[in-house]
Amino acid sequence: MMRYLTLCSIEMAKNLVKEFLETLKDIEEVDLFNAVGRTLAEDIISNIDVPPYDRAKMDGYAVKAEDTYEAEEDNPVELKVIGSLKAGELKDLKINSGECVEIATGAVIPKGANAVVMVEYTEKKENGKVKIYRAVPPMENIQFAGSDIMAGELILRKNTPLTPRDIGVLSAIGRKKIKVYKKLKFGIISTGNELTSPEEKLDFGKIYDINSYTLASYIKELGYDFEFFGIAKDDKEDLKEKIKKALKCDIILLSGGTSAGVGDLTETEIKELGGEILVHGIKIKPGKPTIIGKIEEKLIVGLPGYPTSCLTIFDVLFGNEKNVIKARFPQRYISARGRTEYLPVILVKYKDGFSAYPITKGSGAITSLSEADGYIVIDENKEILEDEEVNVHVFGDVKIGLNIIGSHCIGVDIILKEGGLFAKTINVGSLGGLISIKRGEADIAGTHLLDEKTGTYNIPFLERYKVEDAVLVRGYIREQGFIFRKELGFKTIKDILENIYNLEFINRNRGSGTRILFDKFLKDYKLSPSKIKGYTIEAKTHSAVATAIVMKKADIGLGIKTVADQYGLGFIPLADEYYDFLIRKDRFNDEDVQTFIKTLKIVKLPFKKPKDCGEVIWEG
Template structure:
């Protein structure tokens, strides 16, 4: 007798249910992190400039701060001569007020002295033995000077809520003297693998056993979706063991992913556990691969049962779980950037009544289907993504144009 799917859902309905559950139980929250730890985090609030930047008029080039009148008519054939009265390096300042006939030697980034109107670049000068400077170029007011607030004025918005923090944006924030930022809090995801046949990667392989693929695969996928994920080990196909592990896990994690083993009845165990401890919202989705997918809630925490086969688990995770994790983490995704459109190179036969997610690779600007079963883990290594075949379509013929959702 086959499994009885009690709450089987269409693909679109399942996506909506999962999305609604995330919105109901997990409103977006913020946390404060050190700026040095904020790479690839998402801003929770707008950031306004605390100061003018630059905070003072500064020299843009090494040279001499001068009165522009002292440069009028200057040339290599007929230089104008001014006297050095001070030297100012970056990080220092001069307390002198510049007068006609004087100059102050200045380094790039140093604050302009009082009375100085421009910077004669060192390339257009010559220093004589008596401490005087020959000026060879006529200047205009503010030439080679970065004006106070020319980059950003105090109180202006410099970054917006929802922006992904990159090194350059972190640099902009650092220039404001900000050491901590409010970012979207990462959802905490716990990952449990179940199956009597599973081994940890450091165990010796023996007949009848296989290594646990899903734990590390799902953890890295969840991390890439903006989560803080942790693998919680392998649990045998035993009702009480699985129940106790889920019970303990929901105390520490927002979302618990449970990938099933291949032993008979594992899916029913998880369904019964969710029924006992909480509520089942989805038991089966009309897709291939990945029909035996479970979604439930226990004590306000979402528990998702994924298929044990790695290909099925990854496809279901990417299609139905990742969008909600990314939204909770504040990550905005441009769907068009993660797709490829091209002709299919081999025909695809699809079961009527179930949405099919067909693994494919991009080859010579075409889309080549990968025809292997859902347990063929090495097909993932060669796949660039998958294309969807609608439940009402039985055949996609060679040459038809399809859209591929690319693995990130």
């Protein structure tokens, strides 16, 4: 079958879904206990004033304001107390000139009173009088009837998603039940012979079903319902039976049912069940093979199998279009022209707003899904995105914590865990961290940059790059060296030098301190980078280097001894290095930053700690 000859635009696909959803807006009535997260199907107009009477905003004494005008701290006015009122009490009290009523917050203002003196500025006497030490103007400390909500006022509009705050307002005007739109119900089917349910043993060649649980959770977060119909094998009858069962739902989602072969099977079963294909192929990346069809009055959507692609396309078609945050895209990214690209990003909060960092591991990486706060849309005619403002379509709420951007180190993970801190850690290398501090994006940047001329770590780079409004806190000493499989039998640097051109190397990313150290090693020994096999293959973390060596994707790489020990690999030391922390001055006294520094000082780490660990060693 010739597939994807005509790709539809994403706007056409969104409009198809939008038109279908408009046909499903049935209305039901629910009580307030079950209304949160639902969408209002009516305008809400108050039929009462809130508050319904004039009431005291403070504990004190209800008075005639003019009786207090002469009151001063050293010359108080005395008024006769004719009674008291608590919240909810009804008494027929009326004050005349020279009189007052003791009153509690929320109590009805008695007749004749036009102000309340706070209890802090009074002194009650045993003779039934009270001394007033401060004058009050008319209307002071009184909340008047209808000052919050007036009868006849529109307080909530139709199509408003209801929050706990909205429920409070509805209860304040005496509404017990409200009209809302019925919840959409999604039927979820995962497809693929390779899928296994999470509670089952994972056999070789199988993977656990991720998409069903991700989609179900997001559907609930959007305020909808779902039913899971299981995993369908790549089998015609199995898929058909599960689709037939799911037809009791409003919308059926098939994840992984779009790839070559399986996509044809999905299309065939939709048609055999009397349905039609509306879309097979959308001009987007990722998600090109997405299928949209109908059986009777039920919509069927075939989503990509990769988790990040699956969630992104679902959000594009069914998510909240208004859940968008403006952010600055600080890096350079090259997009493929000809298809609209949906690029997953991590959001970082800084003093002037948000920055969006791209996740480039690919939509098949599980961590792409867990790290992504949302995605940006790159137009099909745009090729380069660089240092510009973008709109980030957010997956739910954005988690805000410390922003740690810079060099990777397992010590940071230990400090965060032991300190009970939440943080977004983005591994862009030491230089990338330094730049992110200058831009005001990172709170903390781990750095280990060796200056070749002085042999000093970090400080020469801070001065060279004119870093301002930041401090450098002493961290710890790491042992850097060559990591390799023990079977290679290397004992000394000389052994490595004799074999280096015959080994498959795994390098670190440009801008990282480890990369700078390796380049210095090559220069010192007059070795040519172009002759190093794998010199251009980069890993972003020490753990990634070790994993590549264990899996025999590479023979050797540069990293820290702690990781070599952790993975059971051989290690030959090259240099001791200072891994320090660059911190923005305006964040230095933040509670989380201080907790990070205190934990750094006391936590047990697999590295040597100098005497000045946790102390400021440079200020810019």
